Amino acid sequence: MQVNEVENYDVIIVGGGVAGLNTALHLDSRLRVLLLCKRESTLCNSSLAQGGMVSVYDEANDSCALHIEDTMIAGRGENNREAVTVLSRESHLAADELIALGVDFDRDEQGNYHLTLEGGHSRHRILHHKDSTGREIVDKMLAAVRQRENVELLDNALVCDIKQIAGGYSLNVLQGGEHRTLSARFCVLATGGLGRLYQYTTNSAIATGDGIAMAYQMGARIRNLSYIQFHPTAFHNDKRECFLISEAVRGSGAYLLNCHGKRFMDRYDERLELAPRDVVSQAIMKEQEATGSKDFYLDISHKDSDYLRGRFPMIYTNLLERGFDLTKEPIPIYPCQHYLMGGIDVDLYSRTTLDGLYAVGECSHTGVHGRNRLASNSLLEGIVFGRRAALDINERAGQSGEELRPYPFKPDVYTADIPKGTRTEIRSIMQRSHFVLPNRQLAEEGFIRINDIRFLLEHGQFRQNADYVEARSLATCAYLILREIM
Ligand SMILES: Cc1cc2nc3c(=O)[nH]c(=O)nc-3n(C[C@H](O)[C@H](O)[C@H](O)COP(=O)(O)OP(=O)(O)OC[C@H]3O[C@@H](n4cnc5c(N)ncnc54)[C@H](O)[C@@H]3O)c2cc1C
CATH class of the missing domain: 1.20.58 (Methane Monooxygenase Hydroxylase; Chain G, domain 1)
Structure with missing residues (x-):
């Protein structure tokens, strides 16, 4: 689709992962909304999410208090407790809304939602769609956004620059080899992480920190950008984009082995393989120093092979294509860049320090993750705080604004x-x-x-x-x- 005649919008959302999509879905239908993706709309970190999304769904066996506690422990107490509380309390609503969109979370034999366990969680509380939860959520959200008459979705539209103007923002957008200037009263940055800053990352090609850099250039406050999560169990080869072997595999009983084929986590943490990611990644580096070898393995071959093929079909197939059968043998793994906890600083309604500029999802810093993100809290964060950004914009959009005069890029x-x-x-x-x-x-x-x-x-x-x-x-x-x- 080409940019149409209209150059001014009420809201421009930069990014079409779960955070940007959920913002679009909650904006008032009277608002003219443009949603931009720099490549095809399914190419984003959200689509890659495997393990699932946290929800305090089983209130008989779980509670927000426990989820908040687990999140704070994983984040080494550096989390913003208020933001964590919002995240946890709104997790049930987030799940219900996804289910209403048609997201097909797996169920157990009794027909209840199957809640899985991951490192750092004290309860089974992760909703998932096999091992490709992100793709399922993105597909259903995209379909819903495409139904919205007030939302235009533009693929392959790269935002090159953003400037604050009187009463809003102007964006320099490159599409089909041409630069256009598009303006809006409200701008929502949903540009994802910055994994491509590293030689080895699980992140998709779009993760180059664009929104963070542009927000910084405009003077927005950035916090804790050095808080980067290195996932301990990426498939070990020399490819730039590393294939992730989900936390849920350790949650299902996989062991970590050193170069001698021996478990070693007991020397580093009493939670063993189920310690949070930062602890496991650091243990691997220390074990490397002790053994002098970079060879590490993830082994779940002691579990029933039919169960493994049914529970992890995508991981199983991908590893087979790489020459490894996870039902039969240990898989070579090594830590690599995975997630950014810091970002553009926002409040509980995703407002940055600049008026009318919002940030949601991985590019934002809500403070929910502290120093280290608890597994499967990230999709949830994008969904919860994307909705909150929309609610705030809906409330403010009624107030009359200045006529926008585009920035002369x-x-x-x-x-x-x-x-x-x-x-x-x-x-x-x-x-x-x-x-x-x-x-x-x-x-x-x-x-x-x-x-x-x-x-x-x-x-x-x-x-x-x-x-x-x-x-x-x-x-x-x-x-x-x-x-x-x-
Ligand atoms: C392999 C993998 C597995 C994961 N598994 C899980 C999991 O199981 N559970 C969980 O909770 N989290 C998981 N995560 C983390 C989670 O997927 C992400 O943190 C989250 O989905 C980020 O969503 P987002 O909407 O903020 O960004 P993204 O989904 O990355 O979307 C970013 C969007 O911004 C657009 N964009 C960026 N720059 C520009 C620009 N300059 N102009 C225009 N558009 C731009 C992109 O095109 C894209 O549409 C995983 C991450 C990876 C990489």
């Missing part, structure tokens, strides 16, 4: 591409200096180089294409992360 006149290898260099600095156990000295050296790269990208005369915009975002995020830890 500079035309894209340059033809030179950014220097080859720029993104590779940024990734390699981050992988070396800020992996599971950060290295302060390398971070200081890296910061100096990142600063140079950032200066070059900000002030050089480059064509404004996706490569440029994403490299600039990556350099800005790297700068913010390294500055925070020095």
Whole structure:
């Protein structure tokens, strides 16, 4: 679809993962809404989510108090308790709304929703659709958004820049090789994480921190960008985008083995394989130091093979394609970048520090995750706080606003591409200096180089294409992360 004649909207949402989609679904139908995705709408981290979504659904055996406690323990107490309470209390509603959209969560033999267990949870409370929960949720949400007459959905529309204008925001959008200026009273950033800042990540290609970098450039407050989660059990090979082996596999009884084929978690944490992700990833790095080997395995071959094929069909098939049968043998794993806990600082209604600018989902910092996210709280966060952003906008949209005068973005006149290898260099600095156990000295050296790269990208005369915009975002995020830890 091409951009139509209308250049002004009430709300522009940048990002079509669960957070952006749920915002769109809750906006008043009288508001003109534009939702932008920089690539095809299904390419996002939300679609990759495997394990599931937390919901305090089984109130006979679970409670918000327990979920809040587990979330705070995983986050090492650095969470915003108020935000965690909102997350937990609204989890049942979030699940009900998804079910109403047609999301097909798995059920047990009695027909009750099957709630699974994951690391750091004291109760079975994860709703899931086999092992491809994210895709199921995104598909159903997208279908619902497409029914909304007030929402235009634009794929392959890259936001290159955002400027605050009187009464709203102007966005420079690149679509089909052309730049357009689109403005709105309210702008919702739902641009996801920044995994592509690392050599190895589970994140999809869109995760380059664009919204965070643009919010920072506009002066919004960014918090805890160095709080990055490294998932302990990504399939170990040399591919940039690592295939994740869900937490739910450990939740179902898998063991972690070192290079000698021996379990080792008992030397690091009494919760063994079910310790939170940061603890397990750090244990792997310490065990590597002790054994001198990077070889680690996840082993669930002691469980019934029919159960495993039925419970983890997507993981099973993907591993088979990579030459491993999880029902028969240990799978090579290693930690890699997975999730960002920090981001654009927001309040309980997803309002950033700039009037009319909202941030939802992984690009935001609500404070729910503290230092380390509890498994399966992330889809929930995007859904709960996406709805809250919409409710706030609905309330404010009734007030009369100023007429929007679009920002005069500079035309894209340059033809030179950014220097080859720029993104590779940024990734390699981050992988070396800020992996599971950060290295302060390398971070200081890296910061100096990142600063140079950032200066070059900000002030050089480059064509404004996706490569440029994403490299600039990556350099800005790297700068913010390294500055925070020095
Ligand atoms: C492999 C994997 C497994 C996971 N498993 C789980 C799980 O089981 N449970 C759980 O709770 N969480 C899980 N997570 C985390 C969770 O999926 C994400 O944190 C969450 O879905 C993020 O949603 P989001 O809407 O914020 O961003 P995303 O879903 O990543 O969407 C970002 C959107 O922003 C758009 N965008 C970005 N930049 C621009 C730009 N410049 N212009 C226009 N559009 C832009 C993209 O096109 C995309 O549409 C997993 C993550 C991964 C990677």
